[in-house]
Amino acid sequence: MTVIYPSPIFGPVHSRRLGVSLGINLMPADGKLCTFNCIYCECGFNEDFRPKLPRPTREEVRQALEARLQDMKANGPAPDVLTFAGNGEPTAHPHFAEIIDDTLALRDRYFPNAKVSVLSNSTFIHKSAVFDALNKIDNNILKLDTVDEDYIRDLDRPTGKYAVADIIEGMKAFKGRCIIQTMFLKGGYKDKDMDNTSDKYVLPWLEKVKEISPRQVMIYTIDRETPDHDLLKVTHEELDCIAALVKEAGIEVSVSY
Template structure:
């Protein structure tokens, strides 16, 4: 099985299906994965197979590495569309995440003021005041909500601690629209034979009702793009994703699909 473990603290730029030319900021160690989810579809593999031995990059190391790379991009290209916090796990788990966001915004304004700052988060720390406030400062606050079905979350996203989807939803509402919901749709079964198809109305319709209450400025749906640690998963089809986008639009939501 092929997995993707990203360099730290800076990687890319890469071409993102959803965001364009993206310079990656990885606040996790470069030798493994550190995440509060253990998703069966994660391109970085299972947590148990990639436990890091290195320490988290410090705030200073992130700032220095980012500035060095932005100076190089200013001189040699390419021009980034976005600076994206992603990588080997959950970026908001870094103890200095709020301060690093402030540094990144300052450097963005200095070198590429038209670039957006994005965070890809699984939402598990959005209840923390400092994380919540930091996410309110950025351009693209992209929060995961794969479903509102608690059993499905345990089967597929596999949170490492207590996870209450209702509390997550309530905090999402508190952003007052300043967020993007990101949802993975897929089919097939787990390696243990459990069904993971969340493209049917059983999962889609209750999820849309909750997303309407959250009222995000955009909904990004997508499907599997790389090899997954669980080998029996399947991509959702173009037709299935298009159907979900149409349902979202009928509900008054701005929605896009990445195939």
């Protein structure tokens, strides 16, 4: 079942990786806007869910977030994390940087122990305002599913100009203040083998991860239904083998099965 998230606030939900997570969706509430069109996206394919509503404004996000945090303060539960995710790429919002500042101020007022996380596909990290905003948050989680350009075009399907070498350079610029998030999967799509667990994909990816030197790597596999039904989960054992390579490189790693 495809998931289109409410906007601008949803949840809290229990995240496999982050705990009790209050979601912040900077995309329209009635569809999907993203610079990727991933074949595994739980929100479906971009072309099937074109929104008619606008993105929420900075003020709408701030007001809705404050109201929800006030309610959670009074009635619980306390959030572990405030997570920017939802129906598309959060850093694409024209006022992303200002919304981050508002969110940090509200977090400090209501739940100072909560972390602020952004799940990003990394396509806007070259923009100075986005880069600076991501440097202010607790968990700057950047997607890098592989370093193979052809595979990225089949799996993540960027909708605009995209060069993985430029993305990797952008990630290095954070000087370790980032978390790399990688999806491993099997199965096929349009007669193409989409298995990225072999040495052909894992070893070059690992070398680039070492160069980026993130403070953590999150590896995971398909959890919810995908828009393409020929994709398959990776086994616990296979994920553990990849995680062991990351650990050997001296980088902290978490695995979500």
